[in-house]
Amino acid sequence: MNKTVLRNAILIVSILALSASLFFIFYAGRSAGISFEITVNGKLYGTYPLDTDMTIDVDGLCTVQVKNCAVSVTDSTCSGKDCVHHKPVSTAGERIICLPNGVVIRVLGEGVDFVL
Amino acid sequence: MSVKDHRKTLLKSLILIFICAALVSAPACSSSGSKFSVTYTDLFDTVTEFTAYCSSVSKFNEVSDALQAELLRLHRLFDIYNEYDGITNLAYLNRTCGDSPQKAGKEIIELIDLGLIYCEKTDGKMNIFAGAVTSVWHKYRQSGSGIPTDEELKEAAKHIFAQSVKLDNGTVYFTDKDLKIDVGATAKGYASQIASQMIKSMGVNDFALNIGGNVVVSGQKPDGLWKIGVQDPGGDGLYTKVKVSDISVVTSGDYQRCYEYNGKKYHHIIDLITLYPAENYSSVTVICKDAAAADALSTALFLVSVEEGEALLKQYDAEALWIKSDGTPVRTAGFSAYE
Structure with a gap:
């Protein structure tokens, strides 16, 4: 086997490896575990996993809780408290909205684009 | 095999590998561009979400800025609470049309025209001229406690007749000084229709717009049709999902804009016969090409029998899913085709 062939073989293997990693970035990355995002006045506040129990204080506006793979609002400074009364959400596309505070919590993941 | 032949073979394999790689990544970077999203919380008293596949971030910003400006213009035009x-x-017209005829813009005239049509088709059950009654409920919903007295509601119900509204050459006049227009059942759908035409005119064809439950989708996503979930009103998660393109999907539900008082839930769609929130259904979802019609139909169907609703749907070539208050579903054959 001469040097050129060896070099070419390395090149092919590298290209295959690159394609494979690109494939995983585009596809495998997309179907990763479900998470949710919080936006305040349209700006992303943070993205969090759904499978870890936690409590998040959103800028002093409201308290978001993750429990048993579902997210809910446990307290809010708004007057109507619609967000606090909303049932916990866990399905991709579902949201809890606090309009007075401009807070939107949206479950991410492979599923639906919007939930009505 | 000579070195030259070897090179040729290598070149061929390289080309093949590149073609394979291109095919593998094609669905991820479709010709329609990358995915962008934006959320607005200051329009129509609800959340507006816009997702589009665009060639560049600057193109998306150009379109979303224009969208926000247009929706803000329509929001102010149809606002019944602030002038x-x-x-x-509408807030200005509601205050002044009882005194003298007022000139109004074409969007408001068109919305009133549509309102008159729906009012006639539903024998007054779907009535955008019932603002006198809905504003009483709105006041209590905003305060979050108490419900209106029967006297309050009956007094208000004297001022909800479409015949008191006179349109003449771009002017509006109410022969009843206490009549008020409330376009909550039609404005968002109408606005979504206008907005989606504007987005398309700017060269973006693959997008989804959701103005507080009024969804318009156009084109497709790289991985296929848009998927819209319908909440299960009685439980957690989704009741069903529909796969759609170039159409509008709207749900009216008793879980939207509601409040609880003495352990009972009161929602925002008022039955003008009982003057209380309508109780036959938990939600009605309508799929229709015409976004303005889809919005109006979802409310209209919430207020009439399934049979009357089916007759309305036929006129607009629309499909629907009713989830009755006891959880029983009813769907048109055409609706199942989207599931």
Whole structure:
């Protein structure tokens, strides 16, 4: 086997490896575990996993809780408290909205684009 | 095999590998561009979400800025609670049309025209001229406690007749001074229709717009049709999902804009016969090409029998899913085709 062939073989293997990693970035990355995002006045506040129990204080506006793979609002400074009364959400596309505070919590993941 | 032949073979394999790689990544970077999203919380008293596949971030920003400006213009025009300097909007017309005829813009005239049509088709059950009654409920919903007295509601119900509204050559006049227009059942759908036409005119064809439950989708996503979930009103998660393109999907539900008082839930769609929130259904979802019609139909169907609803749907070539209050579903054959 001469040097050129060896070099070419390395090149092919590298290209295959690159394609494979690109494939995983585009596809495998997309179907990763479900998470949710919080936006305040349209700006992303943070993205969090759904499978870890936690409590998040959103800028002093409201308290978001993750429990048993579902997210809910446990307290809010708004007057109507619609967000606090909303049932916990866990399905991709579902949201809890606090309009007075401009807070939107949206479950991410492979599923639906919007939930009505 | 000579070195030259070897090179040729290598070149061929390289080309093949590149073609394979291109095919593998094609669905991820479709010709329609990358995915962008934006959320607005200051329009129509609800959340507006816009997702589009665009060639560049600057193109998306150009379109979403224009969208926000257009929706803000329509929001102010159809606002029944606040007046704005230099704008003849519904709040202004509600205050002044009982005194003398007022000139109104084409969007408001068109919305009133549509309202008159639906009012006639539903024998007054779907009535955008019942603002006198809905505003009483709105006041209690905003305060979050108490419900209106029967006297309050009956007094208000004297001022909800479409015949008291006179349109003449771009002017509006109410022969009943206490009549008020409330376009909550039609404005968002109408606005989504206008907005989606504007987005397309700017060269973006693959997008989804959701104005507080009024969804318009156009084109497709790289991985296929848009998927819209319908909440299960009685439980957690989704009741069903529909796969759609170039169409509008709207749900009216008793879980939207509601409040609880003495352990009972009161929602925002008022039955003008009982003057209380309508109780036959938990939600009605309508799929229709015409976004303005889809919005109006979802409310209209919430207020009439399934049979009357089916007759309405036929007129607009629309499909629907009713989830009755006891959880029983009813769907048109055409609706199942989207599931």
